[in-house]
Amino acid sequence: MSAIDRVRILVLGDSGVGKTSFVHLAAHNEPLRSPSWTVGCSVEVKLHEYKEGMKEQKTFFIEFWDIGGSHSHRNSRPVFYNPCHGAILVHDLTNGKSEKNLHKWVREIGRNKRERKESNSLSIVSSSSLLVNEFDQESFIGNTLIPYIVIGTKLDQLDARKTRLEIMASHLGCDEIVMDCRQTRYLAAGTSNAVKLSRFYDKAIEMRSKSHKDSFTERFGDPISPILSTKFYSPHQD
Template identity: 45%
Template sequence: MADIEKVRVLVVGDSGVGKTALTNLICHGTVLNSPSWTIGCSVEVKIHEYLEGTASQRSFCIELFDIGGSHAHRNTRHVFYNLVHGIILVHDLSNRKSCLNLNRWLAEVTQSEAGTGKFGSRTTDQAWEDPDISGRDIGQVDIPMLVVGTKMDAAKEKRGLPTHQKRSDIAEEYGTEEIHLNTGDPSGLAPGTSAATKLARFFDKVIEKQYYMIKERKNSIPHATDRRGTKGGIILSPW
């Protein structure tokens, strides 16, 4: 695995929405019947085939950082938000508040990852106490995202909701794909299913942005000759 290039994807959402069970299902394809509460962060890895089935297929390591959702730890979570390449936003379909809180999670991750310096305890507290935080407060997000709604069976039992629910507001606002599933049913992410296809497409986007778009930008950087017109080029790099 040491020779395989890696990308880091954060899995965030309220405590109890099923992030650990989801991460386990993605990485191992099995059901985690009694997941423990995550304190801090738990890391799982998955080998993903980028552009599987094409001439460009290549193996990458996906590191899934399952971030503990406890409100008590909100001021220390930022230590896990460095070098983020993708975000999976998780909510419980039977708990509307967990869906509304996804804007807060997105703000917490993207502001910290961008290095804005806004993650002192006071700013973090204000973000979580603001009842009206929305996408317009966060601004443009330049990172691949996927929204996952879990506990589809519980939602149906609790509120009589249909199996196929409408997309969440945050998925609509940012134009991201969304998956609804039961983490207790491994068939939901079985190869060939709509959810598995969307997940693979998301991982491809993460890899493409991190490795291929960066290389394209570097290759497009102009070369300049010196003032004497010598052939030696000077690379003009923004880094």
């Protein structure tokens, strides 16, 4: 049996918004009875069938990296960010500030992504003659924006008269799911929410494939291009 590929999904948001409860429900199809604060990072895993029912179908491990939202740990969080193939942004529907703060989390991912790319570029320049060296393909995030999905929790506590604009999801051009993480029906198979999540996982898998391809090209160049520049050879002409 061949090894099952892994896809890393970051789960981000302020402390207390329900990230861990959401992850547990998504991974195990059952609510978390006694949620607690996440310190550092915790990881849950589930199996996902990429493009289920199609000829491209393939099994992947979806890794949910539940990142602690404490402001005091903001400088140590980036250690968990690489590789990153997608991000789930979680906010509390009863706390408008937690949704506004999702912009900070997106900026944090972007800042870490740029710093990682700059570091990789310097490494490539300094070791351009060592093309035979091995490299970690997953250490490179890629140039394209990662896929996102927004999760609004504590729907049961939301004032039904309050109108929501889904600002963050609209800004990112992604889906949003609003739910009560204590109720399995919100992520039940066949529901629109389950379809949205499955579509998001597929996008993350495609981002993983793209980041691996871009990593190889960035490090070694286009495999169909000449290895030597025209400075060292003359093209053959008939």
